[in-house]
Amino acid sequence: MAYRKTPAVQSRLDAAREHLVEQATSVVAEVGWANASVTAVAAAAGMSVGSVYQHFPSKGALAVEVFRRASGREVEVLGEVLRDGSGDPVERLALGVGVFARRAMERRGLAHALLAAPAEPAVGSERMEFRRRYREVFAEVIREGIAGGQLPAQDPDVTAAALTGAIGEVLVDPLSAPAAGDAAEHLVTELVAMSLRCAGAPPAG
Template sequence: MAYRRTPAVQARLDASREAILKAAIALLTEHGYPGCSVAAVAARAGVATGTVYRHFPNKAQLVTEVFRFAAGRELAAVTEAVRRPAAVADRIIALIETFAGRAFKSPRLAYALLAEPVDPAVDAERLVFRRGYRDLVAAAVAGGVASGALPAQNPEVTAAALVGAMAEALVSPLAAGHAEVDTIPSLITFALRAVGGSDARDA
């Protein structure tokens, strides 16, 4: 007969895994990926290194899961903000203000999520989440085009270009650990002009 974990055993395993992920995210926030060694994560979580390996066979799997969790949390926050306004300009503004605002509140973490050299598996996850942001912008642009608020354009191409530009514009300030005074306003101006000219604020 196959062994079946009791609810109590499963609860302990789930709690252990959650503690490990929280510890890894804390270290990522403070030190980036170099600080997320298995030994450091185990020490922060208060568990043995063998416990970490029980949940994550190697560091690559650990940091990939940490990235997925942290990046997913950011995407969820931006998605919630973007879905509130009805006007396309307001949705784009909400995306930039939320994404960049949250990034500058935790610049070391944001830099790790956006640009820090990582394992190829994490780079693959980056592409997945970048497509998530692209889809948010594309939906807003497509709605603006359909309503006549924006000129005809390929929403996916516009969105991919805007997301790439936003990420690139944030890398240097995040690496320096602080925002330039006009970073977010400049990004908003650029994005609104890119999707439909100066009239986009009224879209």
């Protein structure tokens, strides 16, 4: 029977859902999509399996929420740096790619799950949607660079798609390998340099 939830009940439910999504994100970061069972997530959140299903109808729905939140944060940070970072479009592109790659390398487990790890079809669809958002933020800064004369004539949508695909493919193996400070820094440097070349920015130095 439907009943109206009091504000206090609703607020407790919201807090529990929030806690659940946070804990599920940690579990996914640690063991990947395939092993992040509802049982494992419930245990991490200190909830019963039944309570998890009160918030999300299926493991897939919870996975989609985890993916959306975490990917949403990354594309927002990237978009902010590309739009509002300091410097001209070329400098902002370098900064944005560097920030994105460093954030990924610092939280490899989560980044690998978001970018590359095999996942259920619903997460796969979300991934495609987010790749579209990445392309948009890259296309914007490239268009600005072309208009301002910092970048040569090019189809900004092709370069934006290229950067989106390139960065993901360059990061996928390092994200699943054990951490190593120097190697990570080398990778970020090369990734930024490759991205600038890809957009046709003049060589630095």
